[in-house]
Amino acid sequence: MGIVARLARRTAARFIPGMSATIRCSACQREKDSSIQMIAGPRVYLCSDCFRRAARQLTPRRPTSDAIRCRFCGSLRVPLDITHVESVAVCSDCLGLMDQMLEAVANSPREAR
Numbered sequence: 001m002g003i004v005a006r007l008a009r010r011t012a013a014r015f016i017p018g019m020s021a022t023i024r025c026s027a028c029q030r031e032k033d034s035s036i037q038m039i040a041g042p043r044v045y046l047c048s049d050c051f052r053r054a055a056r057q058l059t060p061r062r063p064t065s066d067a068i069r070c071r072f073c074g075s076l077r078v079p080l081d082i083t084h085v086e087s088v089a090v091c092s093d094c095l096g097l098m099d100q101m102l103e104a105v106a107n108s109p110r111e112a113r
């Protein structure tokens, strides 16, 4: 390949969106490839490995006898991480998500009736 073609390719890689955009895990800095799945968040990526690692940290390895299952995400959580609304158990993570969702709804422009 000639120098011009190489330069042209490099330039294209810099300016065409998608060609140069490397998706990188924000936790372990690994680049996305065919063997890794990336979970996209707001300006943050987490690879499937780091996600599993995070999930493992949250879920007790050996659920204690007093562990409670969140009705929304289905994970077993220690009682400190769970709150109850009537008979519905909700974990702190799900509560956080709901909070964000409700906020997004509240902040979205109201539609004319």
Ligand SMILES: [Zn+2]
Residues within 6 Å of the ligand: 025, 026, 027, 028, 029, 030, 046, 047, 048, 049, 050, 051
């Ligand atoms: Zn990672």
Ligand SMILES: [Zn+2]
Residues within 6 Å of the ligand: 070, 071, 072, 073, 074, 075, 090, 091, 092, 093, 094
């Ligand atoms: Zn949950």
